[in-house]
Amino acid sequence: MSEPVRGPLGVAGNNVRRNVRRLREQRRWSYREVEERVARAGRVIPALELSAIDAGERRVDVDDLVALAAVFGLSIEGLLQPPADCDTCHGAPPTGFMCMECETSGLPATTA
Template sequence: MSEPAWRPLGPAGNNVRRNVRRLRERRGWGYGHVEERLAREGRAITTLGLSAIDSGERLVDVDDLVALAAVFGLDVEELLRPPLDCDTCHGAPPAGFMCMECETSALRTAGA
């Protein structure tokens, strides 16, 4: 049996998606600006591809992740984690809730 062509993002994929969008918007960068910077890093992602990353319709592979981290001047781990600079939840909403500001969600813990 073959794997489906599209899989929903997991928690790390959603963190990457949200962080890339948040960082791009905070810096006032359009998709075209990010596309140019990625090309200089040797990893071409079109504006359409960047839009699909923002919406969760495109998975970010390891090479994309490394290039995106370089573009934003971050370590890869920083793109994988919930955003600690969210003024509302600081990357740690209560278990079972989602922050409406950064869209980070916390899973319920076992026994909760």
């Protein structure tokens, strides 16, 4: 069974969750289809756990991230980025605001 989320998902976790859902829905793949494709990529993520990822109830570990990126034909960075196809904010809401459509946060700029 999936491991419970420890605290709320951060920005990267939410981006991965939303991107996986969006890509799965765009391709009209069931959780079962994604499960089979991930297995062919060398990782086991049961359909029930994919559903939990979708709902933000299961975290994606590094091995999951690599397999999911391969399945969807993206780089790891592509899965970590805010969904740029949001018609409301295009993946970049104003600093300090959250897009109500895709839930992407406009994080304040950090200084190094």
